[in-house]
Amino acid sequence: MTSQDIHGDDSLVIAGTRYRSRLLTGTGKFKDLDETRRATEAAAAEIVTVAIRRTNIGQDPGEPNLLDVLPPDRYTILPNTAGCYTAEEAVRTLRLARELLDGRKLVKLEVLGDQKTLYPDVVQTLKAAELLVADGFDVMVYTSDDPILAKQLEEIGCVAVMPLAAPIGSGLGIQNKWSLLEIVDNAKVPIIVDAGVGTASDAAVAMELGCDGVLMNTAIAGAREPVLMAHAMKLAVEAGRAAFRAGRIPRKRYASASSPVDGLLG
Numbered sequence: 001m002t003s004q005d006i007h008g009d010d011s012l013v014i015a016g017t018r019y020r021s022r023l024l025t026g027t028g029k030f031k032d033l034d035e036t037r038r039a040t041e042a043a044a045a046e047i048v049t050v051a052i053r054r055t056n057i058g059q060d061p062g063e064p065n066l067l068d069v070l071p072p073d074r075y076t077i078l079p080n081t082a083g084c085y086t087a088e089e090a091v092r093t094l095r096l097a098r099e100l101l102d103g104r105k106l107v108k109l110e111v112l113g114d115q116k117t118l119y120p121d122v123v124q125t126l127k128a129a130e131l132l133v134a135d136g137f138d139v140m141v142y143t144s145d146d147p148i149l150a151k152q153l154e155e156i157g158c159v160a161v162m163p164l165a166a167p168i169g170s171g172l173g174i175q176n177k178w179s180l181l182e183i184v185d186n187a188k189v190p191i192i193v194d195a196g197v198g199t200a201s202d203a204a205v206a207m208e209l210g211c212d213g214v215l216m217n218t219a220i221a222g223a224r225e226p227v228l229m230a231h232a233m234k235l236a237v238e239a240g241r242a243a244f245r246a247g248r249i250p251r252k253r254y255a256s257a258s259s260p261v262d263g264l265l266g
């Protein structure tokens with residue numbers, strides 16, 4: 001393998017657009033907009049998600065605007081429906097986002113079931129996904145780690161499926177790697193782990209399983225040093241992806257010597 005093979009094109013393709021970075025970041029929970037900017041740069045993220053109901057991207061002209069530090073000509077701004085509990089609320093929120101973002105149609109759908117777990121309401125999620133796809137949106141969809149549901153969302157026409165690793169903000173890391181593996185094995189669209197990552201090794205494991213990317217917010221914004229953690233996450237996603245492409249050795253129960261045993265002297 002040449003250095004060209006190592007560094008060659010391994011783009012993430014979502015709805016026909018190529019991205020070099022497989023780390024997608026959230027924009028909430030940072031100390032201020034400058035910290036959001038510095039962490040996003042350290043993560044080398046190209047897609048940044050924005051909670052439309054909680055973040056000013058122009059709805060409130062008198063307030064600081066996130067787009068001043070994360071300009072849409074440099075980043076793909078991915079509006080999300082955090083805080084929506086019904087399909088109708090989610091669809092309304094994303095139609096507003098489309099107006100605010102000059103008709104851009106790539107969105108992240110999340111319809112939550114309750115405030116304690118922030119698990120997705122899968123019935124409402126399916127309903128909203130159908131409505132949004134019919135309305136011409138490119139829908140990336142936050143969902144549970146259920147392989148059947150993930151396939152249904154793909155079949156509806158979602159452009160990426162985003163199963164959780166663990167509850168949003170929990171930092172628990174991947175709770176069910178077998179479900180994620182099943183989702184990845186069956187998928188024809190990118191699978192991006194969304195939510196529950198706690199530290200760099202969680203992101204690396206997600207990528208080693210074959211996921212196409214990782215979206216995170218709390219693990220970076222809530223770290224003691226958010227910019228340094230963003231850098232660590234960039235390295236972890238890249239390392240996990242390279243390890244997946246390289247192919248891990250099989251696990252064996254017993255030892256096998258690292259040095260050859262043939263032709264030993266004496």
Ligand SMILES: CC(=O)[C@@H](O)[C@H](O)COP(=O)(O)O
Pocket residue numbers: 025026027049080082110142167168169170171194195196197215216217218219
């Ligand atoms: C930012 C976002 O869109 C959410 O889905 C969520 O916040 C990500 O989860 P973590 O905060 O656990 O990374």
